[in-house]
Amino acid sequence: MSTPERKCLLELEGISKWFPRKRTVKDAVQHAERQYVKAVSDVSLQIYEGENLGLVGESGCGKSTLARTIMRLYDPTAGQIILDGRDITRLKGNALRQERIKMQMVFQDPYSSLNPRMTVYEMLEEPLKVYHFVPKDEIPQEVDRLLRISGLSPEIANRFPGEFSGGQRQRLGIARALALRPRFIIADEPVSALDVSIQAQILNLLADLQEELNLTVLFISHDLQVVRHISDRVIVMYLGAIVESGKTEDVFDRPHHPYTDVLMKAAPSLDVDARTKEYAIEGDPPSPISIPSGCKFHPRCTRCQERCRTEQPALTTLPDGRQIACHFPLNTDSP
């Protein structure tokens, strides 16, 4: 792998998450087969200690479902989740609780991710109290510390979330995620609901915290520029599966998968001359209920050939450690 010397903190083995569709009376009468929304299919990946792994893809490609499955908010349909050497896929109750607090999440919408009826202090005090994380008389100092490292003033502790701006709320979300001193943080589109000027502040905060607290971060985003800025490695998802992964600069400079290529070119650029229409991706992604045969991307691919329609390309690891699922990759020496 790209960083073999580092310890693997989280490993996913063939994770799938399918949501059954509700059967209608018509389905039952016709004995139709049960249909599934295949949000995530057969995803395997490793996240190494201390790294920032970017996960990119269009809306609806299963990024958030994958994040929630890792957090065990959803039970995976298939596959294994190995956290710090321990399989947590089937853990329940207290055992799950004890493992899961090593992971925390920062949410996309800072307006719906904070309980509107709890003050900042109550919100940060709660996990500390439940887990007896610090002695009772030290809780106020700990809350102060959490607010400070998130770039907030401890004086705001008695206010309600409704009194803050989006950026401040996202800082509160980060402070809450840090309360249980997790080793691994999933940031699910943490800046996409914020103004551009605030985005940079929150990104820098995340990067600083990652370094100071030696956190491992899975950074989910559809904004390629943001991922390029913050991530060490990047994984590209399409329709619930990984199509490409590798070091950020490699993937951005020499994308192998045609989907990654059009994704990069579809991203808005400030350079007027570089803007081009010819690579703009066409059509909508297919429905995750009826996934195309062969390569999932073939109906929208400019390089599509007969083989792509019938044979699903496996995710293969190249000699340089990059992974790619395509029969006819771009920018490679070997075919």
Next chain:
Amino acid sequence: MKNKRSRRLSGGLKAAFSNRSFVIGFVITAIVVVVALFPQVFATHDPNALSPTEVLAGPSSAHFFGTDNYGRDVFSRCIWATRMDLQIGLISASIPLVVGSIIGLLAGFYGGIVDTLFMRLLDVVMAFPFTVLVIAIMAILGQGIQNMYIAIWIIGWVAFAKLVRAEVLVVKNSEYVMAARIMGFSDRRILLRHILPNTISSAIVYFTSYIVICMLTGASLSFLGLGVQPPTSEWGSLMNMGRGYINNAPWMTIFPGLFLAITGVGLSLIGDGMTDFLRTKGR
């Protein structure tokens, strides 16, 4: 800790008392409650004292609202009835608020077969008009005030369960509840600390108007002779008594009706005001 709680309380009260409908409703209701607590202070006569010489006398300085067919003072009877009616409203509305909210909370949160069963049961109950169903149950249980409470309780939880469940379905998928789950909090903690405070406001607002509905139902049942039995004064039964004399002694009917209407307006205004400030707070 104490300081924080009082800060929250004073913040809430400030929001409440800057709302005009709430203030007007609060003043009316406060007067009604004072009357109910100390009727002897306001009543000019013994509500049950008969006075055969003054039968069906019109309003005068001696009898503000006139007298009834036994010569009893209508004003004093209305005053004493306040206690009875407020008691009916509170007792019959509070049990459904508590029971209905708990059922709605659990059904919405856990879902599944229990939820389905409760919701179908609820559909059946809701298909009938409220008063008709209460009367039907009282036909089985028999007349009297205790049976009236039981009848209203059996039906009343339904509306609260439905209201709270609908809100729980929204809130339980919100990101802050997800965050609480990730933190590994117990279901009990998530329900009580994260879901309940964010779902109960519409039930509490409905509670204020439900008190009025219960008082009206109580009055209707007394009017029909099923609820409060004479000679206990209750606005509905007072109006029922006055019905026979509506042409020559309309005061027997009008004044109890006015008391009922004013109390209803007061409680409804509180509810209206609460809708405004509970819904907007913290969002």
